[in-house]
Amino acid sequence: MQRQKVKFEAGTPGKVGMYLCGPTVYSDAHLGHAKKEVAFDVIRRYLTHRGYSVRYVSNITDVGHLQNDADEGEDKIARRAALEKLEPMEVAEKYYWSFMDDMGRLGVQRPSIQPRATGHITEQIELIEELIARGHAYAAGGSVYFDVRSWPEYGKLSGRKLDDQEEGTREAVRGEKRDARDFALWKNAETGHIMRWNSPWGEGFPGWHIECSAMSLKYLGENFDIHGGGLDLEFPHHEAEIAQAEAAGHGFARYWMHNNMLTIGNEKMSKSKGNFTTLKDLFERVDPQVIRFLLVGSHYRSITEMSEEAFVSAQNGYRRLHDALSEIERRLPTAPDRPDALSAKVAGHVQTFENAMSDDFNTPRAVAALFNLTSDVNAALAAGEVGRSALAQAQAAYRELGGQVLGLFAAGAAIGAADDTALVSTLMDVVLEARQHYRLSKQYAQSDALRGKLAEVGVTVEDTKNGARWKR
């Protein structure tokens, strides 16, 4: 809670418990969600790489919270349900799986535990009762509110003072609150509100913030290590989480990490602004691996500026890395068994990568290390044969650092690997052989025509000293 970069020390040696605020499942995920998920996925992967046993908990918010702070009862999921003519839980289910599918394609590993808000109503009610018992919450009109005046530490995460905040900037302040800034722990369900549960205060539904306090404590215990989420959640969501947990007497997260936003045209991409691109649309034209590469190309705490040009840039850059790895693996089986000067260079780049990641997960510097590695590898490959151990060492660097840590170079990814079936492989051999005949007899018009035809369907032919090769 120092609002600065600090050294990480696990609460229990060798183990890390981390909690990430997950999505509200009422619509398709967009690129901004991907930035957050990928950022924390990389953090988790790197901690794992460093030998920690990580328990990664990320919630699913399937209770439909209100569109705004108004008194009206329509919530986001219910609204969507009406729109799509679905049961609210069908909406939640649909977009939950949609989210999982999108993240899977981006190479985001599944959480160790993925608790749902609707499955933890009891835990939330219990926490609310503890708060009431300790005098930090009060019931009013079938709802329960957190009494911010009773908890002086409220605001410590985001560095805010209550008195400085503008009151009720948008909506009329509810009369039943003791203070305008008190936030709901439990809300009375009005007539027509579909998602509702029994509680000591009547039928209702939990407030937005309470689920994260209840579920993180349940699965990670008190004083767990890391709590993450988007910077836009710092206040009020995370502030409220801390207050709820600590005012109830529970030690909460020891480190807080917030990813910055993704912008397009210098504006935050968000659902409310409508300037978002859903991942599903994006996957139609951009390889998920390229999107992931693009995201790790900027630091998680930095704003990532998105544009069409950025996709092209990422596509070409990622291809360079990918091609070098492919060439290494192609030459590995026949590489001579001797030491090579490349080894020391590889080791140097591996060290640079580790140093970058150890310093607040600096993925841009880590990626730069991979590019520098690639330069050395390509130079060595261009110069002639390279010793097997050096190649194996380089391969391991790509696979372990770029692959396991950054989540790149996934097997079966579209670039270079798709359709690499026996049939396609044989057909391509036949075509390239025919083309080679044309070339040897200097019938270049014909050979170039073949190459042109292949290019039209996205296949690139490259002539090398050792014959032609192709890639997609």
Added chain:
RNA sequence: GGCGCUGUAGCCAAGUGGUAAGGCAGAGGUCUGCAAAACCUCCACCACCGGUUCAAAUCCGGUCAGCGCCUCCA
């Protein structure tokens, strides 16, 4: 109004007080029948003005511009 962030090449993006990582795009060259890929070479007075320092992109003050949160938002 309060809290906070950012301004680095055409674009993206790191940067730990000691004279700017990396990628894309671009220019020239090597190789090639031509391409492609790869390799070699080139490409930044770090928004502006002051200050501290032997030394500032980096620290301090100010100015300008932009952004985020304070309302659902990743």
